[in-house]
Amino acid sequence: MIRRFLRPPPGTSRPPSRAERAGPADDAERDPPTDLERLAMWIDTRTGLAGVVRTGMRKVFPDHWTFLLGEIALFCFLILVLTGTFLTFFYVPSAALVTYEGEYVPLQGQEVSAAFDSVMALSFEVRAGLLMRQIHHWTALVFVAVAILHLCRVFFTGAFRRPRELNWVIGFTLLILAMAEGFTGYSLPDDLLSGTGARIAYSAALSIPLIGPWAASLVFGGEFPTEALISRFFVIHVMLLPGLFFGGIAAHLAFVVLHKHTQYRGGPAEETNVVGRYFWPSQVFLSTGLFFLTAAVVALIGGLFQINPIWAYGPFEAAEVASPAQPDWYVGWLDGALRIFPPFEPTILGVTIPSAFIPGVVLPGILFTIVALWPFLEARFVGDDREHHLLDRFWERPVRTATGSAILAIFGVLTLAGGNDVIAFYFSTEVESLTNLFRVLTLVVPPLLWILVYRACKSRRDRSQEPVETHRPPRGGVALRRTASGGFEEVET
């Protein structure tokens, strides 16, 4: 029946299109409506949305594999919501002490928190529970990774330029939310490892001059470690942040529809058109397929690769620490910054600047602010405030590409520094000399890379024959249209 609605069955002659019909009124009587049309009519007479839906189905979306990154990130979020919902049915957000009596023999009889106990039960007693937990954790890691790749795509192609600056800020906020989600989730199992992350976050909050002790106390409910931590992080993790997430994603996508998607140059693509495939059915099918493929990949990783084996770490104990304590990968750079920042703790006018303040608060603050405001900074420095819908090739904008690479290099070097004890172990060197090396690298690599990338882009651009600016006046101009013979013709606006 659906097939019939979409495409006339073979053998029948094509029904006349609406334009060809002489009298639509009596025509409708001659052609009895299909079931699908009746359903559509029922809904339309109650919503009046038929026109909007039809327009939406015929929206054109450009095709390029790099445009899939954002979609994959969205699908990861959906998978996180689905698996996360399952986990909440079993998780107990309480620090109250219970005696562990589950299947895992080495911990039997030990005093653990109810939260830890429930995650142990999820891992050992609930069927498919461990699979769901591992998929959830792995998907969170993939989520942040794909979101960052998506951000890089948008950055290096200049897709953030007017009119998309606000959507860049929304997207970046979503990335921060994703990291906050990951961080709060990391703390929930209440194992030895998770407590370490929360403790360092507490110390970073505490280190803020003037408001630190207050801020830390308000967020954590007192001096670390607090009873409130687990239940608070749980509410933040499953309600507050997801709520913000849904709103942010809705706005992010609404902007994509409003602006229409950007596209790469080439073929018929112009500033004044969108070249691609119809939303329905092509893009809907491809995206649905992509969703299941994403789910398949994280199911495979989650099924085969153990992650966060809390039974091996044991329950959280304030006076103990897991060693080596490695955070989730996207927090590694902060850990690295804390590791290699020199022991510097001046007291100025009676105000102590704690040693964790600059690497733990100021540095991420500055980096995040630069990234968040990049569209505005670039527009100001370049003096280009025009609308852009055609994407740049990365080498066409040497300064942007060099700056982006340098920022990535900072994160990269700091992330490596976050594993300096592991590196020292494998290469049997002193942690101390590695720390000094990383201090140098942090200062040297980013500017060096900046120069290298700038040079490379510039020479590539100079060699290119194509003009960089193919900007067309967006108003009162002409548009390209494909002709029946396969060529292009210009049509007046």
Added chain:
Amino acid sequence: MTHGAAPGGSGGVPPRGSAAERRAERLVLLSFGITFLTGIALLVLYVAGGQTQLEGILLTLCLGGLGVGIVIWAQRLMSSELRIERRHPIGGDRHRIANLGEALSDEEGFTRRTLLIKALGGALAGLGAALALPIFSLGPAPGRALFETSWRAGARLATIGGEPVGPDDLPVGGVLTVFPDGDDIDPNAATLLIHVEPGLLRLEGDAATATPEGFVAYSKICTHAGCPVGLYRAAQHILICPCHQSEFDVLAGAVPISGPAARPLPQLPIRLEGDTFVAVADYSEPVGPSFWNMGR
């Protein structure tokens, strides 16, 4: 909206009845078949008791089959012809902005009442202040809590299990985590009791007298970011924090000698009372990570 389409209308779809079409259709059928079968298999596995790795593999095949099938369907059997849609500039029409401005300001009952507008702003500021109240309930005022631990003069040093600790419990080179004897364990009172050969310690004044028989006690909470300082390299008399590798010299008052920590681990003054150790007083400075007014 202007739409264009590639000529011919086939858009890369194989002709009806062609071998290519049948091959594509078979692939889709195969993929969906895999999804169906692995779905059933998952159910059977579940009933049989479940096994994480197998579940993962079957779930992958189940979801993957669906994904692959749908993608092949879309790529091979649906038209991939390029469509062109007109794009209009986003906003920027002067007249519209002027109209908007008018619409915003044509109610004089609003725009002319500048005093009331200001008063409204003031009222909202008051409301904001009122809303801050519940926020301050979220945590106690920091107060003196950060400056104190539960150590008191005369408190016995005890293991986490509550056993009092004396000189015989710790050989030279040993280290033990101790808390003040009592029911409630204050995690921030965690203290490392270390036994070094008497005479090695390079402490002076009160700090030196508070180390009976070569036993010295330092806070276990790292002064960098608060991790428990968990490792002791007895040969070099160095305490190491596993979080960011700060190292503290036990013989010289736990001053940081390497890593990001900038402050020594505070020393707990202890003495012997009978055959157990007791605290002489609480720490004289805040333990754990620094904060801006810790010097007060």
